[in-house]
Amino acid sequence: MSDNNHQTTNNQSASHQQETLDLSIELLERPSVTPDDDGCQDILSERLEQAGFDCEFMYYGDRQAKGEHAEVKNLWARRGTTDPVICFAGHTDVVPTGDAKNWTYPPFTPTIADGYLWARGAADMKTGIAAFTVAAERFVANHPEHNGSIAFLITSDEEGPSINGTVKVIETLEARQEKITYCLVGEPSSTDTLGDIIKNGRRGSLGAVLTVTGKQGHVAYPHLACNPIHAAMSALTELTSTAWDNGNDYFPATSLQISNINGGTGATNVIPETLEVVFNFRFSTETTEDQLKAKTHAIFDKYFANNQILENKASYDIHWKLSGQPFLTPEGKLVSACQKAIKKVTDTDTTLSTSGGTSDGRFIAPTGAQVVELGVRNATIHQVDEKVEVDDLGRLAQIYEGILENLLLD
Numbered sequence: 001m002s003d004n005n006h007q008t009t010n011n012q013s014a015s016h017q018q019e020t021l022d023l024s025i026e027l028l029e030r031p032s033v034t035p036d037d038d039g040c041q042d043i044l045s046e047r048l049e050q051a052g053f054d055c056e057f058m059y060y061g062d063r064q065a066k067g068e069h070a071e072v073k074n075l076w077a078r079r080g081t082t083d084p085v086i087c088f089a090g091h092t093d094v095v096p097t098g099d100a101k102n103w104t105y106p107p108f109t110p111t112i113a114d115g116y117l118w119a120r121g122a123a124d125m126k127t128g129i130a131a132f133t134v135a136a137e138r139f140v141a142n143h144p145e146h147n148g149s150i151a152f153l154i155t156s157d158e159e160g161p162s163i164n165g166t167v168k169v170i171e172t173l174e175a176r177q178e179k180i181t182y183c184l185v186g187e188p189s190s191t192d193t194l195g196d197i198i199k200n201g202r203r204g205s206l207g208a209v210l211t212v213t214g215k216q217g218h219v220a221y222p223h224l225a226c227n228p229i230h231a232a233m234s235a236l237t238e239l240t241s242t243a244w245d246n247g248n249d250y251f252p253a254t255s256l257q258i259s260n261i262n263g264g265t266g267a268t269n270v271i272p273e274t275l276e277v278v279f280n281f282r283f284s285t286e287t288t289e290d291q292l293k294a295k296t297h298a299i300f301d302k303y304f305a306n307n308q309i310l311e312n313k314a315s316y317d318i319h320w321k322l323s324g325q326p327f328l329t330p331e332g333k334l335v336s337a338c339q340k341a342i343k344k345v346t347d348t349d350t351t352l353s354t355s356g357g358t359s360d361g362r363f364i365a366p367t368g369a370q371v372v373e374l375g376v377r378n379a380t381i382h383q384v385d386e387k388v389e390v391d392d393l394g395r396l397a398q399i400y401e402g403i404l405e406n407l408l409l410d
Contacts, residue, residue, distance in 0.1 A: 016134060016401075017394025021117070023047075023130035024393060027092070028110040028119040034093035035061075035164070037156035040126070041075040041092055044133060044154060051140045053077040053152070058172060060164035061157075072157040072164035076173070079140065080149030084181035086407055087151040087369070088132040088400070089166065089360060091158030094121040095382050102384045116387040123388045124381040128186025129154065131393060135400035139408075146408045151180065158360055162323075166360040170367060180369040182334045182407060184400070185361045188378035189353075194392045195342035195399060199373035200335055201328035201354040202362060203251060206281040206289055207321045208296070212304075214314040216265075216273040228275040229263050231314035235303040236277065239296065244287055250328055251284035251354050254292070285326045293320060324362030327371065328354065333407070334370040341402030342374075345395050374399070 023043075032038040045055040054077065061071040078085070097107040097120050105111035110119040117127070136150055157165030173180070189199045212232045217225025236258070244254035256279060263275035281292050296318065304316050329335060335352065342350045356378075361371040376396060380386045 013394050013398065015394075016138070016397040017391070019134045020127070020130050020393040020397045021390065023133060024117065024122070024127045025110045027126040027130060028117075028121055029108060030092075031108045032092050032094055032121070032156060033096055034159040035070050035072045035157045037073045037092050041073055041154055041156070044129070044152070045075055045077065047133060047137065048077045048079075048152060051079065051137045052144075053079040053150075058169055060168040068161035068163060070164075072155065072168075074156070074165060074169050075152060075154040076169055077152040077154075078149055079136075079151075080146070082148055083179075084148045084407065085151055085179065086148065086404065087153055087180045087183045087364075088136070088186065089153045089183055089364060090125055090129045090132070090186040091155050091165070091360065092126065092129065093156040093159045094124070094126075095159050098384060104385050107386075112390060115390055117390050117393070118385060118387040120386055122380075122386050123188045123376050123378060124386070125186050125188060125375055127388050127393055128188065128375040128396065131396040132184070132186055132400045134397040135404065138397075139401050139404045143405075143409065146404075148181075148408050150404065150408075153364075155360065162360070167363040170363050174367060180364060180367060183361065183364045183369045183371045184334075184338075184403060185359055185364075185371065185373040186375045187359050187373040188375040188381055189373045190375065190377045191379075192377070193346070193348060194376065194389075194395055195346045195348045195350050195374070197351050197353050198335075198338055198342075199354065199356065199359070199361075200330070200352045201250060202324070202326065202356070202358055203254075203282040203284055203354060204289070204326040204362075205323035205358050206283060206292055207323060208279050208281075209319045210277040210279065210300075211317045211319075212275040212277070212314055213316070214271070214273060214275075217271045219269045219271055222271065225271040226314050227271045228273065228314050231303070232275055232277065232316070235300050235316075238299050239279075242295070242299070244281070244292065244295070245284060246286065247284050248286055251286070251326065254281060254283040254287055256281050283326060285328060289322055289325070324358045325366065327362060327365035329365070329370045329372055332370060334372055337403050337406035338372055338374055338399075340406055341399045344402055345398045
């Protein structure tokens with residue numbers, strides 16, 4: 001590389017860095033604890049409109065309600081009318097901070113120290129949103145007559161119940177036959193260095209609440225009662241020791257974890273009437289939701305009498321909730337575009353992964369879109385003192401811009 005080219009690259013990098021940092025700070029100052037957007041999407045829409053995007057706010061939920069039924073603000077922005085449609089997807093809501101006294105710096109006062117930008121949402125995922133906003137602005141400025149379309153799908157209901165956010169926007173887009181071709185979710189995917197990992201799929205998530213009902217009584221007279229805790233032990237032992245599948249080349253084996261067990265009246269001399277057990281499957285494409293349910297019920301049916309209370313026999317009931325099906329984007333145009341852009345900016349050979357939790361990509365992939373997740377390092381997400389390397393911000397914007405070039409200029 002000549003000295004002139006090297007100087008140009010450095011100038012571009014510094015420009016990306018400052019623009020992304022400035023927008024990140026502007027977003028991080030907003031205490032947008034889920035499901036409150038607190039004006040973040042207004043900031044984004046104003047910038048995107050100046051870059052030629054048509055912006056549309058979509059509201060779902062009850063304006064008067066709180067909690068999971070609260071109204072959620074979503075932004076759909078698009079520049080262009082033709083295919084392919086490249087969508088940047090992300091969320092402006094953040095998780096609660098916990099006790100702010102435990103933070104080194106106030107969680108909603110973004111602070112630059114020791115090479116990091118510290119704030120709630122710094123990693124998950126306001127810097128990602130800032131980076132792909134800057135990337136889109138710069139790409140449009142350099143290529144105003146680009147092929148295809150660029151879109152943004154931004155929600156404030158990702159960290160909460162996720163019922164009035166991306167899933168509803170996708171339902172609306174599908175109803176009007178507006179399809180996404182490629183989707184880049186700005187979740188923090190990197191592990192050790194920027195771009196070392198991109199998520200090209202996620203496991204499915206199937207939750208369950210098991211209720212075992214027995215008969216309350218005195219601990220000194222167990223023959224007159226039925227202890228639901230004792231009744232569930234053998235079934236739970238088999239449940240937790242069962243191999244559900246062996247995974248495949250893309251996914252680890254399906255796993256089950258019990259997260260909560262609640263039983264008892266608080267007294268030491270009372271056999272309780274009920275036991276509640278909360279557990280979750282993270283499952284691969286080697287098994288299905290229905291297979292997991294059937295196998296679980298078969299285990300409990302072995303230990304319980306026809307799901308009815310007969311004399312001192314306990315019964316069980318399971319309430320199921322599917323949070324998302326597994327999805328996979330195989331190696332292809334989108335994955336290749338990401339790998340090439342990462343290599344150019346960081347000289348890193350990225351690794352594909354389907355590990356970790358779920359993301360809103362699970363709502364987008366079933367429409368037929370190719371979906372990947374690419375963002376900053378995830379070392380401090382949801383933690384006290386969440387932070388991200390300042391130097392990574394400009395480089396991430398450059399990567400996103402490179403992905404647009406790879407997909408819309410080829």
